[in-house]
Amino acid sequence: MTKLIDRLKANFRIKNVTMQRADLIFLTVPEKQAVSLITYLRNQENFSHLVFLTAVDWIEENKFQLNYMLHNHGFNFSLGIRVMINRQKPVMTSIHHLWEHASTYQRELKEMFGIDFPGSPEIDQNFILEGWEDIPPLRRDFDTLKYSERTYFPRTGRKSHDPRKFMKSKIYPEQGEER
Amino acid sequence: MLQETVTIIAYAFISLLVITIYGLTLNGLVMKIVARVHGRFGPPLWQPFIDIIKNNAKRTMIYHGTMFFLGPVFRIAGGIGTYLFIPAIHGSEVFANFSFSGDLLLVMYFFFFGQLGMALGAGESGHPYSAIAVSRGLAQMTAFEVPFALSVISLAIQYQTLSITGIVSAQQGGILHWTVFTNPLATVAALIALLGMNMHSPFDIVLAPQEIPIGPPTEFHSAYLGLLQTNRAIFNLAKLVLFMNLYFGGATNILILIIKTFSIYMLSVIVGVSFPRFRTEQSIRFFLGIPTILGILAVIFQKL
Amino acid sequence: MLKNQENQPQKLANAGLPEHEKYLFCDARPRIRHPFKGFWEKFLNWARANSIWMLAYGTGCGAIELRPLMTARYDVFRYGIAPRPTPRQSSVIIIGGYCSVKTLKRIIRSYEQMQNPKFVLALGSCTINGGMYWDSYNTINRIDAYIPVDIYIAGCMPRPEAIIAGFKKLKQLIKSGKAEGANLYAENFDWYKANQKKIIKDWNMPDYNW
Numbered sequence: 001m002t003k004l005i006d007r008l009k010a011n012f013r014i015k016n017v018t019m020q021r022a023d024l025i026f027l028t029v030p031e032k033q034a035v036s037l038i039t040y041l042r043n044q045e046n047f048s049h050l051v052f053l054t055a056v057d058w059i060e061e062n063k064f065q066l067n068y069m070l071h072n073h074g075f076n077f078s079l080g081i082r083v084m085i086n087r088q089k090p091v092m093t094s095i096h097h098l099w100e101h102a103s104t105y106q107r108e109l110k111e112m113f114g115i116d117f118p119g120s121p122e123i124d125q126n127f128i129l130e131g132w133e134d135i136p137p138l139r140r141d142f143d144t145l146k147y148s149e150r151t152y153f154p155r156t157g158r159k160s161h162d163p164r165k166f167m168k169s170k171i172y173p174e175q176g177e178e179r
Numbered sequence: 180m181l182q183e184t185v186t187i188i189a190y191a192f193i194s195l196l197v198i199t200i201y202g203l204t205l206n207g208l209v210m211k212i213v214a215r216v217h218g219r220f221g222p223p224l225w226q227p228f229i230d231i232i233k234n235n236a237k238r239t240m241i242y243h244g245t246m247f248f249l250g251p252v253f254r255i256a257g258g259i260g261t262y263l264f265i266p267a268i269h270g271s272e273v274f275a276n277f278s279f280s281g282d283l284l285l286v287m288y289f290f291f292f293g294q295l296g297m298a299l300g301a302g303e304s305g306h307p308y309s310a311i312a313v314s315r316g317l318a319q320m321t322a323f324e325v326p327f328a329l330s331v332i333s334l335a336i337q338y339q340t341l342s343i344t345g346i347v348s349a350q351q352g353g354i355l356h357w358t359v360f361t362n363p364l365a366t367v368a369a370l371i372a373l374l375g376m377n378m379h380s381p382f383d384i385v386l387a388p389q390e391i392p393i394g395p396p397t398e399f400h401s402a403y404l405g406l407l408q409t410n411r412a413i414f415n416l417a418k419l420v421l422f423m424n425l426y427f428g429g430a431t432n433i434l435i436l437i438i439k440t441f442s443i444y445m446l447s448v449i450v451g452v453s454f455p456r457f458r459t460e461q462s463i464r465f466f467l468g469i470p471t472i473l474g475i476l477a478v479i480f481q482k483l
Numbered sequence: 484m485l486k487n488q489e490n491q492p493q494k495l496a497n498a499g500l501p502e503h504e505k506y507l508f509c510d511a512r513p514r515i516r517h518p519f520k521g522f523w524e525k526f527l528n529w530a531r532a533n534s535i536w537m538l539a540y541g542t543g544c545g546a547i548e549l550r551p552l553m554t555a556r557y558d559v560f561r562y563g564i565a566p567r568p569t570p571r572q573s574s575v576i577i578i579g580g581y582c583s584v585k586t587l588k589r590i591i592r593s594y595e596q597m598q599n600p601k602f603v604l605a606l607g608s609c610t611i612n613g614g615m616y617w618d619s620y621n622t623i624n625r626i627d628a629y630i631p632v633d634i635y636i637a638g639c640m641p642r643p644e645a646i647i648a649g650f651k652k653l654k655q656l657i658k659s660g661k662a663e664g665a666n667l668y669a670e671n672f673d674w675y676k677a678n679q680k681k682i683i684k685d686w687n688m689p690d691y692n693w
Contacts, residue, residue: 129621130585131685137620145618151682152624155612210560218555226563232530233574238516238599238665241571241693393568400571401598 001025001077004045012037016082026080034083035093038068042098047072047079050098053105055113059140062087064115068095085115094120112138190273191263195413197274198262198420201437202412203227209448216452231408237401243304250300251399251406257293258414261286267420268436269347269429280342283331286421290376293414294320297395304398312394315459316385322466323375323382329474330369334425336481337362343421347429357428364477366426370446371470375462376418377444379451382462419443499686508689513669516599524660531574531600532657535650538573539566540593542586545579545606548640557643564650570596575653578632580640581609583621587629588683594630595692599665602657603632604649608639615639628678631664631671 005025008014016028029037041047047070056065068081085092094117096103104127106117111127114136126132135142148154168175207224214221242248264282268274298317301309335341337358338349350356359366375382386394396407419440423430427443430436457465495510518524541549552559553566567573570593578590594603605626608614616622626632633656636649656662668675672691680686 126685128585130588131683133684134620142620144620147620148613148618148622148624152613152622153628153678154617154624158612158617214558214560219558220561221558222560222563222565226534229530229534229563232527233534234572236527236530236600237574240598393572396572397569398571404572 001075008037008040011040020080023076024078024080026082028082028084031083031085031092034066034068034081035095038070038081038095039098041070041079045072046074049073050095050102051078053095053102053109055109055115055138057087057113057138057140058084059087064090064113066092066109066115090115092117094118094123096120112136114139191276194267194274194276195259195262197433198267198416199409199412202416203231203409205416205441205444206412209444212448213452227408227412231405234400234405234408235402240401240403243398246299246303247398248300248403250297250303251403251410253296253300254293255406255410255413257289257296258410258417260292261289262413262417262420264289265417265421265424266344266347267430268433269344269351269424269431271432274433275344278342278344280340280345282343283335283341283346286343287328287331290324290418291320293410301395301398306398308393308397309395312385312397316395318459319375319382319385319462319466322463323372323470326368326466326470326474327372327376329471329478330365330372331425333362333365333474333477333481334358336478337365343424347424350428354428358426362477362481364473364480368470368474368477369422369426370443371473372466373418373422373443374447374450375466377415377447377451379447381450381454381457383451384456384459384462415444416440495690497689500689509691509693510689511691511693513595513665513672513691515666515669517666518660518663525658528658528660532654533563535562535564535575535602535653536567536573537564537604538570538576538593538597539568540570540576540589541579542582542590543578543580543607543609545577545640547579548606548643548646549577549579551643552646557647559647559650562647562650562654570594571598573597574600575602575604578603578605578610578626580607581614581616581622582626584623584682585621587623587679588688591630591679591683592688592692597665600657600662601665602634602653602662603630603664604646604653605632605635606638606641606646606649608637611635611637623682629675631667631675633662633664 005014005017005027008027012033013030014027016026018026020026049071051069051071052067053069054067056067058065063084064087066083066085068083070079070081071077072079083092090113092115094102094106096106096117096119103120103122106115106120107123107125107127109115110117110123111129111132117123129137134147137144137147204224204227206227207222210226211221211224263276264278264285266275266278266282294316298313301313334346338346340346340349346358350358350361354360378386396404399407420436422443423436423439427439430439493512495512497505497508497510500508519527537549539549541547549566551557552564559565570576574597576590576594576597582590594601603626605611609616609622610626610632613619613622613624617624623629634649634653636645638645641649653662676690
């Protein structure tokens with residue numbers, strides 16, 4: 001598979017090649033070259049399967065990281081492509097013309113992270129959250145606890161126990177709280 | 180004159196009441212038997228009665244339109260109509276009902292009448308599952324009506340009458356006079372059609388109970404559903420009494436009626452608990468196959 | 484317990500619907516239906532308690548505990564409990580476990596389509612105080628702010644035995660005439676609607692789903 005990486009390196013600006021397993025390699029490409037790399041991998045290198053498309057919020061670096069996981073069924077080999085995009089204006093080129101189901105992943109990313117994919121079908125429709133008005137909930141600056149306390153009606157008197165200690169004190173009260 | 184009218188009406192009510200109670204008990208019994216086959220305790224015997232009381236005790240009802248309102252009314256009119264034109268017990272004054280010389284034709288008509296009224300009512304409820312189930316039900320009914328009608332034609336040729344009372348009288352005087360022995364082909368064709376009529380398992384795609392579509396009554400609730408449940412008991416028993424009269428020699432007292440109808444019903448219950456479900460097109464193909472051929476043969480043999 | 488509603492407006496606004504669809508939906512308010520008095524109501528309550536039809540609608544993970552109820556091992560049919568596929572005919576809705584905002588909308592639709600003596604059984608700690616999803620952005624914390632609940636069954640998940648025990652308790656409530664959730668809902672309709680509309684932002688259904 002090093003041959004494949006060499007071939008890719010000849011044409012694309014590839015950084016941070018990490019070998020996770022014998023059959024899984026991650027690499028980073030710039031945003032501008034991402035779609036052409038994916039198209040090349042799909043058409044020339046037989047990576048016919050888009051396994052998933054997810055995002056990671058690097059709030060400290062002010063970046064979103066998109067993960068495209070492609071799979072080559074001939075060699076049973078997976079290739080993860082990391083694309084770092086700007087967090088302030090998160091816009092990425094859609095790949096729904098390569099795989100139809102990519103549009104579903106892109107809808108989810110739009111809803112959960114606010115990453116826009118212009119031209120992707122039904123991108124503006126609700127995916128899971130119906131009528132969400134706050135900032136997208138999977139961004140790290142979104143405080144779910146505060147939102148939950150503000151929106152829902154928390155019942156008072158909620159108490160958390162360590163299950164191991166609690167059950168011990170219940171079943172063997174003579175042994176005391178410690179141990 | 181007045182006294183006679185009152186007597187006739189009172190007799191009709193008594194007959195209807197007895198048959199309703201018996202029909203509901205039979206439903207409960209069948210639920211119990213099915214549960215025992217599954218290895219469960221099952222609901223109590225009087226569960227259908229409680230269900231009907233509960234449904235009629237609901238405090239609100241939703242109105243979808245005139246036909247929606249009339250659907251259950253037509254259905255129960257079909258059920259009561261079917262029953263009241265069949266002489267339930269041969270020779271009994273109370274249970275003779277409104278039998279007359281051409282009642283077999285009228286009964287055949289009433290079989291369809293309730294279903295059609297229900298189809299219109301379910302259509303107005305606007306629920307898509309109702310429409311699906313109505314189309315399935317009418318298709319299946321048209322299919323099982325063919326062997327049944329052929330069988331009845333065969334009987335009409337055999338006994339030279341369209342009166343149920345006449346057919347029953349012709350079968351008196353010994354077990355070998357019953358149609359099941361004198362005309363077995365017609366009996367088998369009609370009994371297979373009965374499986375479809377009773378809507379037990381191989382042919383219960385119409386109701387498909389406890390699944391996504393419950394069938395035409397999807398949108399019926401409260402007292403509407405109470406009417407439909409009452410009708411299921413009456414109509415069910417009307418069919419059984421008709422089959423008992425046509426093929427199994429009728430009944431001369433109520434005990435024989437109970438034994439015979441219960442045995443006939445057990446046929447479809449046993450088939451129901453042992454066989455999985457047909458799809459609509461499979462059941463139509465089934466009814467238009469062997470049962471129809473048997474029916475045609477029965478007619479031909481009677482004509483020979 | 485039940486008060487009159489004469490000073491309230493009798494029509495619902497149905498503001499969530501588009502203008503061309505408004506005529507399709509009913510805009511009447513739910514009304515309190517007073518129970519009969521004395522023996523007759525006791526008899527009817529006995530019938531209601533012994534013929535509980537539950538809406539076969541699994542709203543969360545708890546629905547997996549409802550399936551064994553109908554098997555030979557637990558067999559709830561012997562208590563007169565049966566599943567029904569349509570809310571019109573069922574008398575009890577079971578909130579099975581955690582309830583997201585999206586599900587809550589469907590629960591409200593189903594609950595409002597049920598006919599008046601109707602009961603709610605809430606399973607699991609998620610319906611009581613949010614359970615393990617108490618700080619989630621999408622899971623409601625307590626269901627009784629949105630629909631009136633008759634019985635809570637604690638546990639994560641409650642076993643089928645616990646659910647049967649809950650049903651028995653519900654039967655006692657119905658027989659003693661205390662399970663008047665539908666009337667409670669009609670009485671405090673505005674409060675429930677305000678709570679529901681607070682979290683369901685895209686309210687695109689009629690205010691009461693008749």
